Amino acid sequence: MTQTNLITGFLGSGKTTTIRHLLAQKPENEKWAVLVNEFGEIGIDGALLADSGAVLKEIPGGCMCCVNGLPMQIGLNMLLKQAKPDRLLIEPTGLGHPKQILSLLTSDVYSGWLTLNASLCLLDARQLSDPRVVANENFRDQLAAADIIIANKTDTYTEHDDLMLAQWLSTQDASLQIERVSQGKISAELLNQPRRNERELPEGKHHHAHQSKQGLAALSLPGHQRWRRALNEAGDYSSCGWIFDGETLFDTAGFLDWARQAPVDRLKAVIRIKEGTLRVNRQGNDLHIDTLSTAPLDNRIELISHGKTDWNALQSILLRIRLS
Ligand SMILES: Nc1nc2c(ncn2[C@@H]2O[C@H](COP(=O)(O)OP(=O)(O)OP(=O)(O)O)[C@@H](O)[C@H]2O)c(=O)[nH]1
Ligand SMILES: [Mg+2]
Structure with a gap:
């Protein structure tokens, strides 16, 4: 067991x-x-x-x-x-x-x-x-x-x-x-410790507004595609995530500015920079940054926000701060 x-x-x-x-x-x-x-x-x-x-x-x-x-x-x-x-x-x-x-x-x-x-x-x-x-x-x-x-x-x-x-x-x-x-x-x-709480919970509201049903397929980049994005939406929250291939490097200062300023509630990223790999984790205005000793296979960025966000505007900046 x-x-x-x-x-x-x-x-x-x-x-x-x-x-x-x-x-x-x-x-x-x-x-x-x-x-x-x-x-x-x-x-x-x-x-x-x-x-x-x-x-x-x-x-x-x-x-x-x-x-x-x-x-x-x-x-x-x-x-x-x-x-x-x-x-x-x-x-x-x-x-x-x-x-x-x-x-x-x-x-x-x-x-x-x-x-x-x-x-x-x-x-x-x-x-x-x-x-x-x-x-x-x-x-x-x-x-x-x-x-x-x-x-x-x-x-x-x-x-x-x-x-x-x-x-x-x-x-x-x-x-x-x-x-x-x-x-x-x-x-x-x-x-x-044992589970003691057997309280009957109300049914969670089912907000089935998912725009994308790519599911697990979104985890990989097919063929020679350098990047792709995937959206999700449920209730008042929506998310936008990007995968960039392992060859892509981001400009460190540019990326950190983007991460700080993006008008979202939550941001997580594991990205490649010239010096190695950066892990960025933001909740509200709290931003945590550290480096990883192992290089990931690709670059991953995920944003979550309450309400509507202009993902295309954020994406165009992101595309500009790539070094390669
Ligand atoms: N100041 C402070 N920051 C913390 C503490 N614990 C976690 N964090 C930071 O809070 C952020 C979110 O932490 P996670 O552990 O990723 O939170 P999570 O609940 O798994 O987040 P989701 O999976 O996105 O829901 C990260 O930037 C952490 O470094 C803490 O005790 N104090
Ligand atoms: Mg988590």
Whole structure:
């Protein structure tokens, strides 16, 4: 039986960061796997976890409810039946509703394969002051479905954020477990806690407005095509992602300006520059940049925004800041 945990949390709350930290605690003799579902069609979290020593499976493109059918089950089957990991961590998209994935994981199909342990939900308490986030049913239901709340990014909290967190907690069951951390630094011991929360969740609204149904095909560049883009839309959020081939190099300063200024809520990129590989991760105005020692096969950029965004305008700048 594979010990399995859902690691949920709204867009940019720190799910992947937490999973990286958990993977660093993996005992050497164990095999751990990670299943990531991203909202965007271009998977980037896979690249962020590539050097983490886990068996990795990405399901790009859409909210969990939309990919929860075949792609999700195929991914899960592959991991459980071929890789047979001791432990499986599942990161659903921050814009997804937890109901469908929980029903899938607790269905008879998987009863002989996995044990579903505690669900951990990442919470950036600053988001409690963002009316757009608080009004989002996925944000609320992810928290409602959790066994353990991980209040992450405590290094950024103001007194007001602490107050909002205390206020939110006062509306919750007194037995709800909460850990306050930064950089997702939780103990892997938490993964062994049992799942206790069996609260009946409302059906997540099904916003099937996906413009692109390229799914997994979007992961590769066919033939000699140098780049392509893929769009996704669900509810009030839309995403635009690009893959550029491995020969493409970007101008570092140009790219960082573009990443800082793009009028979007979330930006993730793993791009090649003259000096190597740059990893860029922006949530709101927080921008994190670091370098990767391994060169990825291609360049990947993913933007997510609330409301309408002029993707073509952003794309024309992006095309201009290529060095080759
Ligand atoms: N200041 C600060 N930044 C953090 C902390 N934890 C994560 N971050 C940053 O927050 C951003 C988002 O982190 P991720 O781990 O990618 O978040 P995520 O929930 O996986 O994001 P999505 O998969 O896009 O929903 C990254 O730039 C991280 O470096 C923290 O404790 N403090
Ligand atoms: Mg992530």
